[in-house]
Ligand SMILES: Nc1ncnc2c1ncn2[C@@H]1O[C@H](COP(=O)(O)OP(=O)(O)O)[C@@H](O)[C@H]1O
């Protein structure tokens with residue numbers, strides 16, 4: 161502490177600054193704290209909660225949400241949204257089963273459905289870059305992708321009995337479930353791309369202020385198409401994981417999954433308006449949603465109430481993400497003339 | 505006589521039914537400071553965005569050192585040494601000071617064949633830029649939205665001057681600034697000029713151009729209506745051209761452009 165610099169004003173402002181920092185911290189990391197508190201409460205009230213079987217089970221349920229959530233984080237970084245991911249899961253589920261039944265090798269099937277996901281995502285992105293709002297384009301895709309799934313499958317679920325799929329859905333490596341490993345790899349790669357590469361930076365710049373990104377010469381059209389293509393590919397990967405876990409290909413797979421994914425991403429602190437995105441937050445958001453559901457289930461709460469609670473959480477998350485966050489950020493810089501030095 | 509550093513010839517641009525520029529030409533010598541003035545909607549920003557590669561002209565050509573160039577892209581203009589400070593600064597609020605300064609031309613390093621952003625080098629370089637300019641920001645790792653308006657302008661200036669520019673375009677650099685900040689902007693312009701960098705200033709404040717400029721160009725409704733040396737004109741002369749769109753001197757010595 162340098163006494164020379166401590167003016168009366170800055171001493172008086174110090175506790176106020178600390179309070180401000182605490183408020184900003186709470187809004188920013190509120191979900192991490194909420195997750196910790198919820199897990200603490202559940203482990204105190206239910207003997208089944210804090211068992212490795214239960215925890216792994218919840219984490220495995222969260223895996224598809226995390227996998228798609230990584231892509232959705234990039235989409236939201238560009239200030240976009242993709243409502244079609246749940247339906248893409250259904251379409252991929254149907255295609256996977258159909259192509260396996262047709263006798264195609266399982267690895268080829270996986271590559272093909274991921275390619276389908278990438279191409280449909282790129283199609284979404286291409287239409288969006290023509291100027292149609294992302295909400296409208298992907299809402300249309302939401303109904304049509306699942307519709308195609310129903311047409312192809314004639315509404316029936318087809319069993320999947322391939323051993324590679326059994327490994328993907330229910331297998332493990334050194335005791336860790338395969339879906340968890342796949343999700344972890346996606347998270348690590350996603351974090352790296354978002355935070356350490358030009359592409360991630362450009363996605364954030366595009367969502368933060370598109371006109372600025374444009375005059376700085378960023379290829380906005382390509383960036384936007386790419387984030388939807390990535391999300392499509394990841395939704396297809398999640399579709400493979402879900403079909404493998406359920407051992408069937410069904411046009412009903414992934415119902416309402418888009419809402420859970422969006423809730424997870426928003427809960428995690430990624431801005432709905434673009435420019436700010438966090439992969440770690442998305443993971444926490446996905447875990448929080450699934451642990452809340454799991455805790456309520458363990459306490460025997462009516463599953464329909466669980467749906468209501470999920471909806472309430474989504475609204476709270478958006479509230480936190482928009483109004484509260486903006487207030488906290490504004491509060492944090494309420495005093496721009498703080499005599500701060502260039503940090504070395 | 506050698507070719508001027510920059511020449512724009514016969515630039516035209518329309519937006520739908522609006523003719524923003526019609527047949528505008530401009531010459532600029534290295535190290536000279538040009539004030540581009542005119543009413544709102546005269547086409548000043550559009551002309552400069554074309555020069556900076558942010559817009560494509562419908563017709564006309566741009567020559568650098570006598571050689572035609574084609575700025576299909578802002579990056580192409582920046583690679584040729586033409587930088588622009590936009591009226592709204594064109595900063596991304598959520599990105600840090602350094603990320604904004606290097607946006608579109610990041611320094612990367614290779615890790616196991618992957619191109620990774622070299623954040624520490626870029627942070628160090630942007631701190632050097634601020635030090636060289638005598639400008640201050642609280643920290644180059646802060647998001648730009650946490651800065652005051654004057655500090656945000658400092659970021660835009662650092663970005664435009666930190667990469668060996670030959671021409672810096674400033675769109676309303678002194679609008680909404682207090683007297684001390686205006687003095688700093690004038691200092692920056694003089695420093696650039698002394699370093700041989702040409703500067704084009706779009707400004708409503710004629711006194712800024714009288715203070716640091718060499719030449720005025722007056723635009724009205726998409727046309728270039730007059731051209732004056734700073735020491736050969738006064739406020740009344742310029743204001744008359746801005747308002748009427750007619751150059752009284754040229755009326756005596758008419759040029760071949762009856763529109
Ligand atoms: N992107 C655009 N789309 C449509 N019209 C535009 C656009 N940019 C500028 N204009 C129009 O072009 C004319 C010149 O604008 P501008 O170059 O911004 O003028 P100035 O900078 O001199 O005020 C105005 O009529 C303006 O409305």
Ligand SMILES: [Mg+2]
Nearest residue numbers: 548549591675
């Ligand atoms: Mg303008």
